[in-house]
Amino acid sequence: MRPLARLLPLLLSLLPATAAAQATVGVDPITKLFSAAPGQAITQVLNIYNPNSTAQKLRIVAYLSDMNIGETGETEFPPVGTVKESSAPWTTFTPSEIELGGLETKQVRYTIQIPPNAAPGTHWAMLMFEAQDPAAVPGKTLASFRLRVAHTMYVNVQPIKAEGSITGIFDAPPKNETDIYQLAVQYANTGNAATGVRGRVELRDARGDLVATLPLELTVALPGRTVLLKSAWAGPVPKGQYSALVILNNGDKNKDILGEHVVTLPFDLKARSQAATPAAAPAATPAPATAPAGTTGGPGGKP
Structure with a gap:
């Protein structure tokens, strides 16, 4: 039985990104589901892109976050290690910061190293990409923007059971x-x-x-x-x-x-x-x- 494999396209639409209505930075793919065994390493390459046709460059900062979904459906983003099923401690990525010009795309690579003693079941985390105004001057700029999108990583450590x-x-x-x-x-x-x-x-x-x-x-x-x-x-x-x-x-x-x-x-x-x-x-x-x-x-x- 592979319930997540059958429902993956619908799950992706439920947890797309955490961006504001005006998208300033994008990530492709939005979500990935991996199936792995304890001790296995997983590597994925993401495309980070600026969909705006502007001369001004965007500074993109990447960082890991945990994710939780409350009973009424609200999505929370607690610090890394807060959620017991978090895969964030297993995850490394590079680079942690990039600059994107108008209509430009760059890549970020991450690796999930599953511990040999990893508990069976689904583990997850989010890799956040926050776009910051590179022209902001501390103490002088009255307002600056910070928009973010997220790539969600699900890892099914076998065996899994839907119940x-x-x-x-x-x-x-x-x-x-x-x-x-x-x-x-x-x-x-x-x-x-x-x-x-x-x-x-x-x-x-x-x-x-x-x-x-x-x-x-x-x-x-x-x-x-x-x-x-x-x-x-x-x-x-x-x-x-x-x-x-x-x-x-x-x-x-x-x-x-x-x-x-x-x-x-x-x-x-x-x-x-x-x-x-x-x-x-x-x-x-x-x-x-x-x-x-x-x-x-x-x-x-x-x-």
Whole structure:
């Protein structure tokens, strides 16, 4: 089973870079996933480029950083060695500083030396590239810019195992008839591999008929951590009690992870075109009425 290999293109889109909206420096590739054994060395060459057609040169400073993803999806960049699965202490790179003219590209090379006693599982770190204004004068320049992008390095030290479960299903019922019903699914990654988790919620009425399907978008789940996958249900929806079947997948094409929850609407919800809330809920889409075979269940409930 190779869950990360199948989900790699989607994982890359989730953790692209930490640059500001106006890109001043770029890195290619953005992310790399390596599979290795203890004691092995890995070398990768990165292209660092200045996409701007200007005469002024950019000073690029490179440094390593740890990375963590919080339960609600926020990405954090703690100092090297903070995250226990960090591969930053194994990593060296050169050069640590370059200058780029307009439309110029230069290369940075890094090596990951995996220790002989490295623990199995996914290890990761980020190589940051910070663009600084070379014309800034300390004590005289009123403002200068510092923009950065990051190259994320994932290393799967064999053997790896993708494993997880639904540890909670929480909801926030609508406060009025123009509100939306919000639902969050808590997933715990109990394996040793970083995986992408995605799925859907199938909502059925009292007769068992499928009335809506809510998407749970792809989320990166780091090993030993929990993440929340969120969705919402917009009107028009009649009041009453509904059954919510949560179906998650962490890259294993032969097995889904299931959870159940009871949804109670105390009043009819109006259509979103009549709602006054600022953010629109994801559109409900049709889905098969039955879950794939070979599934495992998980608990559900309200906080």
